[in-house]
Amino acid sequence: MTDIISQRARAYLAAWHSRRPTLALMGEFSSGKSALLNCLLDRRLLPTRVTATDMPAIWISHGATERVTGLGFDGHLVELTMAELTEGQAMRFLCIRIEIDAKILERVDIIDTPGISDPRMTTDIVEEVARNVDFVVWCSPMTQAWRQTERAFWKALPDRIKLASILALTRADLIASTRDTDKVIRRCTAESDGSFSAVLPVAAPLAAKAKAASSD
């Protein structure tokens, strides 16, 4: 399915981009994007799954009251509820905008993008988002990090955003020794030609546990 992104839809995305610095979570499906997002927001906003998820780009912004809006490929806006999002309605839209009251969103908008290797999804929206975004946190599972498909997609993105971006090596908790962790970090730093500002291990379950312990 390849829907054409209309000029009107593009104009909405550009207007949203101009409001705050924006960070996009990118990577293949099941690379830990939504798990990391939930950590950053300190709540379980989006589902995390092993299989490809039926979700378009999700744009999360600060808002005092919760509001969910779908942006159609033709540029029309539809008010939605969170319940409708989980009912598979989301795929009718190019992008879903969620406004919620989370601390981090006072500083930065966060976009959770569809996995680049999901055969059912077009990567048009990921490329469209990349055009305006300020920086990317590229998620790649540490157990099979920085594959050829990821490298090719990354290479094609604008240089402007690359140097401010981070390679997050997710599922770091599944690597047994720090020696092995260091080895993967070194390999990924070399194979990304130093194009990221940092290559960092990320362990979503440990982050969630640490947060829970600090708020006890």
Ligand SMILES: Nc1nc2c(ncn2[C@@H]2O[C@H](COP(=O)(O)OP(=O)(O)O)[C@@H](O)[C@H]2O)c(=O)[nH]1
């Ligand atoms: N052990 C471990 N599992 C993770 C981590 N991050 C994500 N996962 C799991 O990996 C699967 C895919 O994660 P998800 O966030 O949905 O990936 P997405 O498709 O990129 O959004 C889920 O089963 C998550 O629970 C992590 O840091 N450690």
Ligand SMILES: [Mg+2]
């Ligand atoms: Mg996801």
